Amino acid sequence: MTQTLSRRDFLKLGAAAGTALAVGSLLPAPVAxxxxxxGFLDSKGDGYIPSMCEMCVWRCGLIAKVKDGRVVKLDGNxxxxxxxxxxxxxxxxGLMNTYDPDRILTPLIxxxxxxxxxxxxxxxxxALDLVASKMLEIKEKYGPEAMVFSSTHNLSxxxxxxxxxxxxxPNYGTQRSLCFNAMIVxxxxxxxxxxxxxxxxxxxxxxxxxxxNLLEAISTSETHDLIMAIDRGAKVVYLDPRFTKTAAKxxxxxxxxxxMDLAFHLALLHVIIKERLYNRAFVEEHTVGFDELKKEVSRxxxxxxxxxxxxxxxxITRIAHELAEAAPHVLVHNGWRxxxxxxxxxxxxxxxxxxxLLGNWGVTMTASAGEESGALGAPPQPPFPRVSALRLxxxxxxxxxxxxxxxxFQELRDNIVKGDPYTPHGxxxxxxxxxxxxxxxxxxxxxxxxxxxxxxxxxxxxxxxxFSDVILPEASYLExxxxxxxxxxxxxxxQPVIEPQGEAKSALWIYKQLGERLGLGDYFQYQDExxxxxxxxxxxxxxxxxxxxxxxxxxxxGGGEAEFxxxxxxxxxxxxxxxxxxxxxPGVPTWVEPPQPAEGQFYLLTGxxxxxxxxxxxxxxxxxxxxxxxxxxxxxxxAAQKGLQDGDWVKVTSKAGSAHIRLLATEAIRPDCVYMTxxxxxxxxxxxxxxxxxxxxxVLHETYTDPISGSQALxxxxxxxxxx
Amino acid sequence: MTEIKHHAYLFDxxxxxxxxxxxxxxxxxxxxxxxxxxxxxxGLGVTGEFPNLKRGTMVYHCMHCEHPDCMSACPVGAxxxxxxxxxxxxxxxxxxxxxxxxxxxxxxxxxxxDKGIVDGAFIDKCTFCPQRIDNGxxxxxxxxxxxxxxxxxxxxxxxxxxxxxxxAHPDRYIQHVYGEFxxxxxxxxxxxxVPFEQLGLPTLPETPINQVSETTxxxxxxxxxxxxxxxxxxxxxxxxxxxxxxxxSGKEKKAEEKK
Numbered sequence: 001m002t003q004t005l006s007r008r009d010f011l012k013l014g015a016a017a018g019t020a021l022a023v024g025s026l027l028p029a030p031v032a033x034x035x036x037x038x039g040f041l042d043s044k045g046d047g048y049i050p051s052m053c054e055m056c057v058w059r060c061g062l063i064a065k066v067k068d069g070r071v072v073k074l075d076g077n078x079x080x081x082x083x084x085x086x087x088x089x090x091x092x093x094g095l096m097n098t099y100d101p102d103r104i105l106t107p108l109i110x111x112x113x114x115x116x117x118x119x120x121x122x123x124x125x126x127a128l129d130l131v132a133s134k135m136l137e138i139k140e141k142y143g144p145e146a147m148v149f150s151s152t153h154n155l156s157x158x159x160x161x162x163x164x165x166x167x168x169x170p171n172y173g174t175q176r177s178l179c180f181n182a183m184i185v186x187x188x189x190x191x192x193x194x195x196x197x198x199x200x201x202x203x204x205x206x207x208x209x210x211x212x213n214l215l216e217a218i219s220t221s222e223t224h225d226l227i228m229a230i231d232r233g234a235k236v237v238y239l240d241p242r243f244t245k246t247a248a249k250x251x252x253x254x255x256x257x258x259x260m261d262l263a264f265h266l267a268l269l270h271v272i273i274k275e276r277l278y279n280r281a282f283v284e285e286h287t288v289g290f291d292e293l294k295k296e297v298s299r300x301x302x303x304x305x306x307x308x309x310x311x312x313x314x315x316i317t318r319i320a321h322e323l324a325e326a327a328p329h330v331l332v333h334n335g336w337r338x339x340x341x342x343x344x345x346x347x348x349x350x351x352x353x354x355x356x357l358l359g360n361w362g363v364t365m366t367a368s369a370g371e372e373s374g375a376l377g378a379p380p381q382p383p384f385p386r387v388s389a390l391r392l393x394x395x396x397x398x399x400x401x402x403x404x405x406x407x408x409f410q411e412l413r414d415n416i417v418k419g420d421p422y423t424p425h426g427x428x429x430x431x432x433x434x435x436x437x438x439x440x441x442x443x444x445x446x447x448x449x450x451x452x453x454x455x456x457x458x459x460x461x462x463x464x465x466x467f468s469d470v471i472l473p474e475a476s477y478l479e480x481x482x483x484x485x486x487x488x489x490x491x492x493x494x495q496p497v498i499e500p501q502g503e504a505k506s507a508l509w510i511y512k513q514l515g516e517r518l519g520l521g522d523y524f525q526y527q528d529e530x531x532x533x534x535x536x537x538x539x540x541x542x543x544x545x546x547x548x549x550x551x552x553x554x555x556x557x558g559g560g561e562a563e564f565x566x567x568x569x570x571x572x573x574x575x576x577x578x579x580x581x582x583x584x585x586p587g588v589p590t591w592v593e594p595p596q597p598a599e600g601q602f603y604l605l606t607g608x609x610x611x612x613x614x615x616x617x618x619x620x621x622x623x624x625x626x627x628x629x630x631x632x633x634x635x636x637x638x639a640a641q642k643g644l645q646d647g648d649w650v651k652v653t654s655k656a657g658s659a660h661i662r663l664l665a666t667e668a669i670r671p672d673c674v675y676m677t678x679x680x681x682x683x684x685x686x687x688x689x690x691x692x693x694x695x696x697x698x699v700l701h702e703t704y705t706d707p708i709s710g711s712q713a714l715x716x717x718x719x720x721x722x723x724x
Numbered sequence: 725m726t727e728i729k730h731h732a733y734l735f736d737x738x739x740x741x742x743x744x745x746x747x748x749x750x751x752x753x754x755x756x757x758x759x760x761x762x763x764x765x766x767g768l769g770v771t772g773e774f775p776n777l778k779r780g781t782m783v784y785h786c787m788h789c790e791h792p793d794c795m796s797a798c799p800v801g802a803x804x805x806x807x808x809x810x811x812x813x814x815x816x817x818x819x820x821x822x823x824x825x826x827x828x829x830x831x832x833x834x835x836x837x838d839k840g841i842v843d844g845a846f847i848d849k850c851t852f853c854p855q856r857i858d859n860g861x862x863x864x865x866x867x868x869x870x871x872x873x874x875x876x877x878x879x880x881x882x883x884x885x886x887x888x889x890x891x892a893h894p895d896r897y898i899q900h901v902y903g904e905f906x907x908x909x910x911x912x913x914x915x916x917x918v919p920f921e922q923l924g925l926p927t928l929p930e931t932p933i934n935q936v937s938e939t940t941x942x943x944x945x946x947x948x949x950x951x952x953x954x955x956x957x958x959x960x961x962x963x964x965x966x967x968x969x970x971x972x973s974g975k976e977k978k979a980e981e982k983k
Binding site: 072074076086087089092095231233247248249253255611621625635636666 | 751775864873893
């Protein structure tokens with residue numbers, strides 16, 4: 001079963017790393033040397049180095065305590081706005097990712113059958129030459145579009161994109177359609193930006209969370225903000241079919257029927273418009289399309305929504321009144337993966353619009369440039385080659401309003417299987433785990449089967465690496481540089497706090513090496529990671545040494561966007577979107593009834609826990625130590641009716657597959673739902689802690705796509721449960 | 725931060741989200757073995773019937789009592805109470821008798837049954853991170869807490885803060901600061917929205933248990949003397965044993981002692 005690491009093993013591990021360091025120390029160790037020069041480390045090599053976390057995408061600032069060339073503790077950096085001195089359990093356990101005994105420390109080349117797990121060690125030269133020759137072969141035979149590239153949101157993604165665009169492939173898979181496409185496309189259509197910033201100030205009175213489980217899906221600073229708002233007496237209304245830890249802290253928990261959040265929000269819009277509770281001056285001055293909205297929502301009465309949502313009409317009306325009373329000090333939170341049905345785009349649009357009607361712009365919501373800043377420089381590079389091939393993921397020919405950088409990943413996978421409109425032959429995967437993250441694992445493995453060549457870059461033998469032909473070992477986030485991350489008025493630095501272990505290398509180095517071997521060296525005109533950072537810092541006029549010492553660079557003060565203008569075609573907040581109407585979608589949010597489970601079936605819900613991030617942290621021994629056993633939640637009374645007991649092994653079956661898992665009989669879930677923690681049930685035997693733990697939600701999830709935003713409808717899978 | 729005369733923690737159950745960052749932080753900071761923990765979560769979890777549910781959790785670790793029962797019960801002086809708060813355990817003195825486990829009203833000291841007598845360090849418990857607090861840092865659990873459910877500071881000031889907070893929100897809090905007087909006072913203070921018993925905390929008198937027991941023992945002098953003599957014999961024996969290198973011979977000796 002699972003292995004745990006005793007303190008003795010931990011010490012042994014340390015001794016092994018120490019020996020490696022001693023051998024390597026014939027050459028000067030650059031990380032320690034640089035850190036000494038920056039004044040972080042004393043003559044013995046002990047001290048504190050500021051950097052950035054990568055245990056999730058929130059990217060908190062951290063301060064690493066280093067002793068004898070090893071990182072021994074991570075604390076939150078008080079100067080970073082995302083951490084404010086705190087780290088969540090994942091951030092605290094980050095050093096165990098770096099010191100995971102399962103780390104891949106040399107390039108590996110497959111020798112057995114795919115999925116058999118047989119690899120041999122290779123030199124970087126051999127592995128890189130092999131990858132480049134395979135990619136060039138595929139390009140020559142089938143064209144550059146026959147190589148699929150996919151990667152999940154990370155700081156070196158800009159150079160990953162360089163590689164794919166320079167190579168000339170249109171096929172780019174990101175994780176976003178499995179996460180928050182509906183939210184992003186909705187905000188783009190309404191506000192002209194991906195995600196407005198939220199302001200939790202002292203005056204904030206009322207927060208409406210639609211499945212946004214902020215106290216378990218932790219974004220350190222925002223989780224802190226929410227708890228402090230509750231502390232100050234703000235009212236929190238929380239919609240979720242499960243009694244989560246957020247539900248426990250909310251003023252009011254509404255266990256809404258899954259997928260029906262849209263009806264709830266449409267009814268709120270109805271009451272607020274019908275009773276003229278909206279901010280009339282704001283709507284008149286800053287929005288377009290009010291009349292079309294008014295006409296559409298006139299039919300969505302609370303009485304109509306009550307039987308659909310399971311929430312009484314008077315409750316819906318009361319909440320609409322309370323929101324209007326508290327306005328503009330209200331926040332209707334978009335959430336990230338809210339609802340997860342084919343109607344999710346409309347749900348998100350209704351939420352975006354509700355905020356506009358309450359006139360909270362500039363009060364609790366404001367413009368955000370996201371993680372981009374025009375103030376940073378970049379190494380020079382030529383323009384990208386023209387791409388003429390269609391994208392396999394249907395953007396934009398099937399999904400006209402989905403941004404190219406975001407895509408529809410599950411559709412990409414499906415079209416690989418179908419070979420429609422053409423058949424790709426190679427897959428380049430960086431820091432991503434599609435075998436577990438995409439719905440319907442069997443289908444993803446079928447897509448893998450179509451590939452002549454698969455290469456994966458990662459720090460661990462995750463399930464995707466397990467099925468790859470070549471694995472390139474990346475340095476962990478505590479061992480490498482990444483490009484700077486702009487947050488507000490600062491650009492934060494991830495810098496190595498220890499030497500990379502084994503032969504692990506940074507992504508910036510790997511992409512450059514590959515680029516050169518592919519004849520694309522012009523797109524990677526930097527000597528090394530530090531040189532790349534110097535290009536970025538050039539326009540700011542600060543030295544890398546200064547930034548290393550502080551952990552961040554100051555960015556020039558904003559002056560970009562005016563406070564009350566929006567990057568939409570009308571320049572206003574679009575309650576009615578002509579862009580949507582022109583491509584044949586409803587211009588205002590409209591009721592779309594989602595499918596419902598048949599008799600004897602349950603909604604299969606998934607959702608985050610505070611101790612794990614997606615599919616990538618289950619092998620972390622510290623997190624394993626403090627995680628609950630991943631079980632299938634079922635309402636205790638429903639379980640009793642089915643003759644099932646807490647702790648029983650059950651078989652869960654969907655159209656896509658079936659899984660065995662232990663049952664958790666609990667009152668904390670609606671009787672028509674079951675829930676499982678995602679990210680377990682790994683196939684790779686190279687993950688000695690995670691292998692054999694729990695069951696995979698990806699085995700069960702069926703693939704359904706929201707036709708507007710391209711979001712995977714992750715809660716639309718219905719399952720049966722029986723005693724195993 | 726103002727000068728800290730008496731180190732203390734304040735735990736606010738209304739803010740705790742049971743994320744366990746404190747537990748991981750403690751494990752890393754103190755290099756705790758993978759099968760052990762110095763912090764655990766107690767409390768009711770979810771209670772009630774769907775959809776009328778409640779949840780309360782508490783982060784549990786050594787209470788750092790003002791009159792520590794572990795110290796009072798320890799026959800060899802393995803426990804000490806620092807004047808500024810922390811209760812410390814010295815593994816080099818410990819003979820593994822487990823009196824502290826029985827004495828602690830909070831069930832804090834954990835005994836390692838895998839350890840042989842010569843290995844020492846039988847007991848594991850929170851140390852208040854002296855390596856941090858003596859260098860101006862917060863204890864690891866407090867420093868990382870994403871919701872400020874755990875706070876650290878001077879006991880008097882934290883008591884003031886706790887009283888102000890519960891007085892400001894009478895609808896939200898039980899009107900009591902646990903640890904202000906319980907068992908003669910603790911350096912871990914707790915405020916909560918659910919009754920303290922539901923967080924797994926014992927109901928204790930204000931007079932420290934050990935004062936009661938010490939008085940009683942004092943009255944029965946002959947018994948106390950006899951008891952003391954017996955314990956001294958055990959202590960002397962174990963001290964001798966600790967100098968031996970072989971665990972096997974240690975066990976033999978122990979058997980002899982018992983006879």
